[in-house]
Amino acid sequence: MSGRPPDCDVAVIGGGPAGLTAALRLATAGLSVVIVDEQPELGGQYYRRPSPAMLARGVDHRPAGGRLIAAARAAGVDCRTGTSVWGVDDDGRTLLTCPVLGPATAGTLKGRYVVVATGAYERLVPFPGWDLPGVTTAGFAQHLAAADGVAVGQRVLLAGSGPFLLPVACSLLELGVSVVGIAEAGTPYRISARGARTAARFPARLAELAGYAARLARGRVPVWQDRVVARADADETGQRVGSVTLAATSEPGRPLVTLGVDTLCVGLGFRPQSELSRLLGCAVRPDPGSGEMVPFADAAGRSGQPDLYLAGEAAGIGGARRAMADGEVVAAAILAREGAAGSPGNPKALARRQARRQRFADALTTIYPADGELARGLAVRLPDEARVCRCEVVTAGQIRAAAAAVGSPADPGAVRALTRAGMGPCQGRECLATVAALCQAPDKAAADGRVAESHAITRMPVRPVPLAAVAALSVSQSPPSHGSGQVIS
Amino acid sequence: MTARITVDGAALTAQRGATLAAALIAAGRWSLRVHPLTGQPRGPLCGMGVCLECEVTVDGREGTRACLIHVVDGMRVRTGGGSGS
Numbered sequence: 001m002s003g004r005p006p007d008c009d010v011a012v013i014g015g016g017p018a019g020l021t022a023a024l025r026l027a028t029a030g031l032s033v034v035i036v037d038e039q040p041e042l043g044g045q046y047y048r049r050p051s052p053a054m055l056a057r058g059v060d061h062r063p064a065g066g067r068l069i070a071a072a073r074a075a076g077v078d079c080r081t082g083t084s085v086w087g088v089d090d091d092g093r094t095l096l097t098c099p100v101l102g103p104a105t106a107g108t109l110k111g112r113y114v115v116v117a118t119g120a121y122e123r124l125v126p127f128p129g130w131d132l133p134g135v136t137t138a139g140f141a142q143h144l145a146a147a148d149g150v151a152v153g154q155r156v157l158l159a160g161s162g163p164f165l166l167p168v169a170c171s172l173l174e175l176g177v178s179v180v181g182i183a184e185a186g187t188p189y190r191i192s193a194r195g196a197r198t199a200a201r202f203p204a205r206l207a208e209l210a211g212y213a214a215r216l217a218r219g220r221v222p223v224w225q226d227r228v229v230a231r232a233d234a235d236e237t238g239q240r241v242g243s244v245t246l247a248a249t250s251e252p253g254r255p256l257v258t259l260g261v262d263t264l265c266v267g268l269g270f271r272p273q274s275e276l277s278r279l280l281g282c283a284v285r286p287d288p289g290s291g292e293m294v295p296f297a298d299a300a301g302r303s304g305q306p307d308l309y310l311a312g313e314a315a316g317i318g319g320a321r322r323a324m325a326d327g328e329v330v331a332a333a334i335l336a337r338e339g340a341a342g343s344p345g346n347p348k349a350l351a352r353r354q355a356r357r358q359r360f361a362d363a364l365t366t367i368y369p370a371d372g373e374l375a376r377g378l379a380v381r382l383p384d385e386a387r388v389c390r391c392e393v394v395t396a397g398q399i400r401a402a403a404a405a406v407g408s409p410a411d412p413g414a415v416r417a418l419t420r421a422g423m424g425p426c427q428g429r430e431c432l433a434t435v436a437a438l439c440q441a442p443d444k445a446a447a448d449g450r451v452a453e454s455h456a457i458t459r460m461p462v463r464p465v466p467l468a469a470v471a472a473l474s475v476s477q478s479p480p481s482h483g484s485g486q487v488i489s
Numbered sequence: 490m491t492a493r494i495t496v497d498g499a500a501l502t503a504q505r506g507a508t509l510a511a512a513l514i515a516a517g518r519w520s521l522r523v524h525p526l527t528g529q530p531r532g533p534l535c536g537m538g539v540c541l542e543c544e545v546t547v548d549g550r551e552g553t554r555a556c557l558i559h560v561v562d563g564m565r566v567r568t569g570g571g572s573g574s
Contacts (some may be wrong), residue, residue, distance in 0.1 A: 038538055051508075053507075071540070091533065100557045104550065130568075133530050133532030133535065136532075136535075137535050139535070140535060144508075144511050144514065147503070150517075390542070391541075426540050
């Protein structure tokens with residue numbers, strides 16, 4: 001299959017701010033561009049576009065996303081929504097696809113260039129009861145409010161860390177929801193002199209945060225700092241979360257207060273969606289902000305694999321604005337290689353914009369706790385009964401026992417094989433970082449966690465695909481290359 | 490602009506074009522499947538396709554993530570499946 005002719009000049013995986021921006025520039029310059037995205041609408045999680053029927057009802061929280069999508073379509077970008085990329089063929093380049101809905105058919109897509117713009121997802125740390133219905137990510141609450149006008153619950157507690165919890169709480173207030181409170185694991189709002197100086201360099205974004213804070217104050221929403229979720233318990237039906245117990249961040253095992261809720265929304269920052277990058281052979285590196293392993297790309301988005309580029313949060317968290325700057329930079333790099341006529345933009349100016357937007361993301365880490373470190377600290381303090389792997393139902397105690405059995409430091413791969421943690425349908429996206437943390441002695445977790453996590457092997461399918469669809473495809477039996485052995489420190 | 494769908498055989502009126510997971514939650518349906526090992530209910534977690542907790546059967550196709558599709562008239566939804574994928 002390695003001789004398969006390309007279907008297009010550029011295959012872009014992910015139609016969020018980074019992918020759309022790159023696709024628009026590339027198509028405008030005359031290249032044939034295909035975007036695949038498994039969401040029903042383009043825009044990614046940042047723009048989260050409502051369906052046309054909802055738009056007709058006047059639901060549109062970020063119209064700029066609609067304009068960007070319209071521009072990309074007008075430039076001739078072939079937009080394939082509702083399409084999952086679940087694997088990579090043995091040529092290491094051809095993407096294996098499947099529609100999210102409808103007939104179970106598989107397809108392929110090969111571009112002369114591939115741009116991975118898969119974005120990010122929310123980091124969660126398990127706690128007892130996190131698998132109850134009614135426990136969701138903060139992002140889900142935001143999507144429901146913004147794209148569907150639906151309140152995630154009537155009595156909602158938000159918990160985790162980072163600035164994102166604030167706008168989510170505001171969206172819920174707009175829908176008339178009773179927001180019980182925000183439990184922030186750090187102490188960002190007892191702002192240090194250093195934090196204040198840093199924040200003052202970004203007055204517009206500071207004003208945005210201040211606006212959220214004012215709205216929360218008007219809504220009498222308490223913001224508790226240095227608080228984490230110790231556990232969640234079901235309501236009287238046993239079918240949904242009914243109460244949440246909070247504890248101090250430094251002592252998550254000592255309950256402080258229990259609050260009645262019908263929904264708990266959690267989020268400890270974001271991490272790149274990296275499975276496809278790894279399948280395509282990208283090396284990984286420790287992310288300076290979180291300590292977690294993320295796919296490697298240089299400032300121009302080059303992955304180290306020929307003709308494979310990363311754009312936006314697929315290669316590290318930096319926000320939607322930096323992601324768009326990344327999209328411009330990657331498009332310019334590809335166009336430069338194509339010797340395209342017309343200026344793809346001043347490379348130095350593009351790089352300066354990219355750097356400034358990254359500095360804002362970095363500035364947040366001086367105000368909020370480093371979310372990856374925070375997550376690891378909570379993981380090692382988990383009670384034994386906490387279900388870490390939701391899919392295979394493996395507890396922290398079972399993982400600790402397996403880790404002790406395989407030796408110190410425990411190889412997370414061996415622990416996975418013994419316990420099946422991280423081997424369920426979600427492919428470990430929700431639990432593997434926690435499993436890696438539990439494989440270390442608590443005092444060594446910070447130092448060794450990153451190395452342990454690099455052993456996480458990515459296997460196909462990285463998205464669910466019906467067996468009938470796989471069978472219909474003549475995929476080679478040889479295992480695809482992956483980047484799990486390559487670590488750049 | 491409403492759509493008439495069926496959920497486990499019962500008629501449900503939902504917003505046309507709403508995310509299916511949103512329509513189910515708006516109707517008070519949080520338990521979308523039963524975990525095959527524990528027998529306990531599971532509901533939507535991530536809302537963006539990565540956790541697979543909201544898998545339901547839609548028009549006969551099992552393992553469809555309710556957070557990734559829009560409601561259309563006549564859609565037939567079955568909940569309560571165990572995730573076998």
